[in-house]
Amino acid sequence: MLNPLRSEQEAFRFLIYVAAVFLVIIAVVLVARAF
């Protein structure tokens, strides 16, 4: 299981996941606003 407090590598992976999730949220919001 991913634990961002265990090592820098896992913290970095966690950051990538957060960025990906929020990128999707931003895309959905922008698309929803466009229509």
Added chain:
Amino acid sequence: MESASIAAGAPTAEHDHHGPPEANQSSRVEAQFLGMLLFIISEIMLFGAFFTAYFFIRVVADDGWFPMDGNELPKLIAGVNTAILISSSFTMHWALEGARNENRAALRTGMLTTLLLGATFLSVQINEYVHVGFAPADSAQGTIFYGLTGLHGAHVFIGLTLLTFATIRAYRGHFTPKEHRGVEVPGIYWHFVDAMWIVVYTTIYIL
């Protein structure tokens, strides 16, 4: 009298020990990990309090969120600033990989680049405050804008302080493939600060 002479003549382990008693350590949880866990939990609660205020204002404020009173939040500049901060996490990761693989050039260049990118982020944010056109006292929206971004900016400043020490130590050759905790811990903190900015940017500027 007798007990005093016994104590003076036969020193025990307790009497040999100087300074405060050694801290109790759980055998299951590593002390450094527990410290970082408690710290991050307290940070999440702190940011959570600010986000609560933000969402409360978004729901109850009659005049809505920005743009308001002719002031627009600089989404594009903040977006570029977000890219700068996220790229600093990549250079941080690169630096630590350098430490793990005994690549000192990568470690030093990575740490210095991370430091410069973080400083750039902070200076752009300060410049944004100068030109944004409203003050914290102007409205509740302005208060929470400065509150949330300022709280995050303070964390970036702390991260930069940690990175400065780690960079100096990297140039002095303090880190080895086996012992590089001085880079690893600031790295974890820096990734946390970056992840928190993604949340702050999305809620403040985009939503």
